[in-house]
Amino acid sequence: MDKPVVVIGAGIGGLSAAIRLAAAGRRVVMFEQNATVGGKMAEICADGFRWDTGPSVITMCHVFEDLFAAAGRQMDDYLMLLPVEPLTRYFYPDGMVLNLSRDLPATLRQLAALDERDAEGYLAFLAYAARLHRITGSVFIYDDPPTWRSLLRVAPLDMLRVDAWRTMEQAIRRYAHSPHLQQLLGRFATYVGASPYRAPATLNVIADVELNGGVWYPQGGVYAIARAMARLAAELGVEIHAGCRVNAIREANGVVRSVLLADGTVVEAEAVIANVDVATVYERLLTPTPAHIRYLNRLKQQEPSCSGFILLLGVDGQHQELAHHNIFFSADYAREFDDIFRRGVPPADPTIYVAITSRTDASHGPAGCENWFVLVNVPALGSTYDWSRSDYRETVLSRLAAFGFDVRGRIRHEQSLTPVDLERLTGARAGALYGASSNNPLAAFRRHHNRAAGVRGLYFVGGTAHPGGGVPMVVLSGQAAARLLLSEVT
Ligand SMILES: Cc1cc2nc3c(=O)[nH]c(=O)nc-3n(C[C@H](O)[C@H](O)[C@H](O)COP(=O)(O)OP(=O)(O)OC[C@H]3O[C@@H](n4cnc5c(N)ncnc54)[C@H](O)[C@@H]3O)c2cc1C
Structure with a gap:
């Protein structure tokens, strides 16, 4: 049988590339280290509540429609994207409330x-x-x-x-x-x-x-996107092996030959698409040649994008004043970003995002309750802040209380995720949500190409590769990598 294209990682970028390649007639095999597909797009259910733990704001609906159309399918047969209204409700410290609306x-x-x-x-x-x-x-x-x-x-x-x-x-x-x-x-x-x-x-x-x-909400939750893409990939013949970690990409004379799985199996590959942080590929998956080490050192110098501190709260009671997407702004926005990017500490007065999908889909919490996904932008991991000794939860909940939403005595279920957890669970270096930061006029040129330099047959998809992070963007990264591979690996 023909050697397959091997895709390492079944995040949204990997699934997108796999769909495009399989739709073009290539044999595709995916290896995902976790038990489930989706990567940063994940879901948790507990005590009758359901939360999306990663992305919550979905834009660029046409990118998803195009992906399904490229495989000869109608997106609506797999995934219903519903318009969200208002787009977002904004709360300001002076009491002002704004509804940004369609x-x-x-x-x-x-x-x-x-x-x-x-x-x-x-x-x-x-x-x-x-x-x-x-x-x-x-x-x-x-x-x-x-x-x-x-x-x-x-x-x-x-x-x-x-x-x-x-x-x-x-x-x-x-x-x-x-x-x-x-x-x-x-x-x-x-x-x-x-x-x-x-x-x-x-x-x-x-x-x-x-x-x-506009902003879109996938019926059933954001994770419905990962589920729909995995279903389409499987229908197109993509073999998805979950719970299978790739330990190495093997090359000979500068050309990719195979991948080595954690159980010792060697899988010959026509080409490899890595849906893994690019720096991690050079650091852990490729043989450390002097050229790869030099390249890795350059990648490591890039400033990371910010990370996140997340609270998943099962809240007793309903808040009619809150919408599906809510933002509680800080009083001093410049200071907040200085805290994140210059001082390297979680903001003392953070802007807080609260998504409540149960406002759109009542089945995401028990009757009379709400599923709060609370996200605060914080620095990527560095030497300046120790999350193991942090009481940041209290900072966040007391800020929400100052806006009139004190839920501290009404939390039925609670889980928190710090940048340390995000790095561990999603493989994101330093817990950075979107790869390298875009705080530079030349960031778009510095973002990694979808083709590896110096290793023929190796391609990159995902938030650290072109065109960058965010769900629609990584779908496009899959499209770009598949296009390159199809024209170069015949
Ligand atoms: C908290 C949070 C909130 C976010 N909010 C939004 C939002 O509102 N809107 C938005 O558009 N985006 C948002 N994002 C960003 C968005 O989730 C990501 O940009 C996107 O999902 C990343 O997809 P990816 O293709 O880079 O793959 P990833 O999600 O990084 O997945 C990579 C996959 O590869 C697997 N893998 C890694 N190494 C190996 C290996 N050696 N062997 C096998 N498998 C491996 C991993 O397990 C993982 O499943 C958010 C992210 C987070 C974490």
């Missing part, structure tokens, strides 16, 4: 009440973000990794509009006047684990995918 007139009315210039400023910002998406999409998102040459495809006038030399926050201040709207628009930096005070304004494109494109 209903544009309703959103504009709220913004005009903050500052009469903000309705037109918001509309201009939406147009600016949509323009960024149009200009950068083909070069930075939907195609092969960018090169200086591919930038030449951008019209000269558009090139000036890529807006890479201001920070996100500097650009936002040109459109938004009230500090409330400025903070709200700056938050999109955290969708790639970055700081709005350092990330290039080009990343205001993220606001376009949510504010113009």
Whole structure:
């Protein structure tokens, strides 16, 4: 039988690549070290509650539709993506509450009440973000990794509009006047684990995918995406081996030959796709040649994106004032990002995200209860903070109490996940949620190519490879790697 393409890891990027390759007629075998597929996209059920433990905000619905269409299927037969309304409810320390809605007139009315210039400023910002998406999409998102040459495809006038030399926050201040709207628009930096005070304004494109494109909730929970993709992959003939760790990628004369499983089995491979942090591949899976070690050292110098502190709470009682997605903002946003990226400590006054899927799907908690997924951005693991001696839970719960949501006496079930747990459970280096940070104008060029340098037949997918982290992005990374492999490995 033909040697298969081996995919290491059944995260969303690995599943996406496997689907594309199998749909193109390749034989694909996947090895996933965990008992279940999905990687960072995971779910936990306990005491009658259900939580998604990783991603919760799903955007760019068309990316998922395209994936199913590429395999000759209709997404709706596998996965129902329901529009979420409001997109997000924002709570501010001064008592202001804003509902960002698909209903544009309703959103504009709220913004005009903050500052009469903000309705037109918001509309201009939406147009600016949509323009960024149009200009950068083909070069930075939907195609092969960018090169200086591919930038030449951008019209000269558009090139000036890529807006890479201001920070996100500097650009936002040109459109938004009230500090409330400025903070709200700056938050999109955290969708790639970055700081709005350092990330290039080009990343205001993220606001376009949510504010113009909408937020989607997969019926049954976000994990339904992983389940649907695994089902499609299996139907296309992909062999998925869960509970099977790959210990090494073997090469000869610079060409990938096989992978070595933890049980000692050697699997010959036509090519290998690694859905593993790129630095981890060079550190643990490839033979440490001088060239690989030099390359690894370069990768290690990259600043990681932020990590997360997570509380999964089964809460007694219902809160009609809360929506599906809620944000509780800090009083000093600049200080918060300084804590994360300069001081390397969890913010003393954090912005807190609370997702309650039971508001959309009542079966996710017992009657009269809510399933809170609480996420705070914190630094990736370093030497400055010791999570084993942390009482950060108390900081987070008392901040929520200050907003009027004191659940401390009404918690029926509780689990917490620190960056240490995220690193252990998901393999993310330093617990970074989105690979290397995007706090640099050249981040898109530094992100790893989907093809390995110096090892023929080895490809990368996932949050540390082009085009970056986030669920739709890693689906696209699978598409990019499959496209390269199909054209290069015949
Ligand atoms: C708490 C949290 C919140 C997030 N929120 C959002 C959000 O709201 N919206 C959004 O779009 N994104 C969000 N993200 C990011 C998103 O989840 C990730 O970008 C995406 O799921 C990563 O997919 P991936 O393809 O990189 O694979 P990963 O999820 O990293 O999976 C890699 C897989 O490879 C397996 N593996 C690794 N090494 C081996 C080996 N040697 N052998 C076999 N298997 C191996 C791992 O077990 C894992 O299953 C969030 C992430 C986290 C952790």
